[in-house]
Amino acid sequence: MSEPTTLAPVLSDIWDADRSWTLQTYLAHGGYQGLRAALRQDPATVVATVKDSGLRGRGGAGFPSGMKWGFLPPPDGGPRYLVVNADESEPGTCKDIPLMMASPQHLIEGVAITSYAIGCNHAFIYVRGEVLHVYRRLLRAVEEAYAAGYLGKDVLGSGYDLDVTVHAGAGAYICGEETALLDSLEGLRGQPRLKPPFPAVAGLYARPTVVNNVETIASVPGILRGGAGWFTSMGTEKSAGHGLFSLSGHVTRPGQYEAPLGITLRELLDMAGGVREGHQLKFWTPGGSSTPIFTAEHLDIPLDYESVQKAGSMLGTRALQIFDETTSVVRAVTRWTEFYKHESCGKCTPCREGTFWLAQVLQRLEAGQGTSEDIDLLLDLCDNILGRSFCALGDGATSPITSAIQYFREEFEAGTHTPADVLFPLERSALFTYTPRRGAGQLAGVHA
């Protein structure tokens, strides 16, 4: 093993500063140097720099960002758009929202650079509607950037014009899917589109469009300020740079830990004080609920795109949800499945109907009333959803189920005779002491 990886705060570097969200603080820490550097170059050079940096999408899929930008057809005189996906809603994922609350200017500078690079004069930030203060901060950040000449007409005297609109969604996980997001931004129900054509060819208003995640775009200013080589000096060969690792759940000090890609959960857990005292790691998600779960045997897998994939999961959004031995995996998976059922947009049959059936089967297993065929039924249902759904939501819904059955089959088998909350009393998993009320009978007449 090489020497242990340490943290590398870049985006999170000013989060502890006084009034970190203001333009003044951002400028005092070197803000907008990336934009100044970009404006001195050809847009094509900026794209090349980002390509050379190896920056990959931080929203889950890990697609090379520079390459994505390069897919735009040559300018034809019509508009081209940048749309930032700030609809962070994947269970476990909690990096973009705190980033935008603590230092929204990172994102705004990234938007300005990226827009310049791809020839866009009107960019959009689509933020989920359920984060009021984050929306306030973004509106204010854009206002400040306009006033200081980083947005608007003739950005920093360069002759380049850019408008930015911050748009609040209204509650729909599916809008994190890029084409559903575009439909939503066009004022429609947020349902995914058939691809191709991809957004690069026909995106917002059927025009060439780049859709990128918040953290991806926020990482661009550093690359322009430090150069591609600076970025590739962090991370692995194919997974370059820094990333926010979000630890949550049964961990002593949950939070955001920004580190080079390739750090391991063991290293991160050490920094976060380990699994909560007196308990052991049982299972975890490497990148949100849509990524197959891992167990203690995966503690040393480098958290980069390739290594995680090789081990049978996905790096996703680096949403490391930690569950200890008190947690029922059946309960956890059932709840995630109820989420996918709730959020399925209804456009395609496998996902709309499949998540409905998955939830029903899982609910009876959680209640200890499953049948001996239920595990096979679940796997069969998953097989009929995975790869057969219109978008990745359906695929994601199967990940926790198939992986949980792979690692904890016996708990699902126990669901044929014993309720999950008998095997794993709920109060043992909670962070506070309480007495659960089990069943309606025990509840009668009881009021706290």
Next chain:
Amino acid sequence: MSVENSTHADVSARAPHRHAAYDEATFARLAADAEQIIARYPQARSALLPMLHLVQSEDGYVSPAGIAFCGQMLSLTTAEVSAVATFYSQYKRRPNGEYTVGVCTNTLCAVMGGDAIWQELSEHLEVGHDETTPDGKVTLERIECNAACDYAPVVMVNWEFFDNQTPASAVETVDRLRAGEPVAPTRGASSVCSFKAMSRVLAGFPDGRADEGVGAGEATVRGTRLAREHGWTAPAFPGEGGAGTDETAGMQPEATPGTTEPEPKPRAKRPAGTTPRTRTAAGAPATRTAPEAAKAAGTPEVGAEQSSAQRSPEGPADSSTAAQDKKQQSEQAKES
């Protein structure tokens, strides 16, 4: 459905009128707001989501009058507006309480105690999911992951963060809300605003409170603080002190805008006709969106193209030959 703007000025929540409409003064005020929203977008229909937030800021839910209003402003049928309004969970179909109290019961928060908080609040308030207390103060909801997992279990009040909750802390919060006392979120403005006030912000009208509250909570900065303790930094930017040197970075001359850099030269070639859209010169034809024009137009056309994905590609920029071939194949595959 055409919308009449005369007889039913008073919109009752319990008995929505088919032809419900705002009175003239309200209509004029909301129309002025809507025009501002529409001007933010190259195409008017993009204004629909923020306009539905605007409707909620007026009525506390997506009212029949509000649906008609959106339709009128955007030349859409009420069915088209309703189809959108019913898709998103933040749009309420019944009058909402003054405060939406959402308990995260997605897996992680549920396991950490969210289920217990939910149960306690539901019993305490004697309401279930998406139900409102009789005093009209609190609408209780089970909510999905709200991107604050490192603060689990999480409760949201009018979509402000209440971190690291317990049943007792949540009960105290709702009691104070019902008593009319100011309540401060853990991370957010210095006090929670009303559902209507929140909806107006979500429609894109700032309330001037962005500078209130903390930049980051404790969990957010844990990694940053740990790095400081250990002296861990990201590699220095070439020619600079380093990203991790918090204090010194502020001293660098480059950090001040407009000082030493050479004037950036315009390099981007902009073909003729690419005048960027500005906030005032919205791409949407003004006549189409003006309420008068909408009224004159009468019944909007039904079944027109909606998503731009339904649009046939125009021009070389919209579609390469390869993309066309792929699309063709994909469509054939779908049909077979």
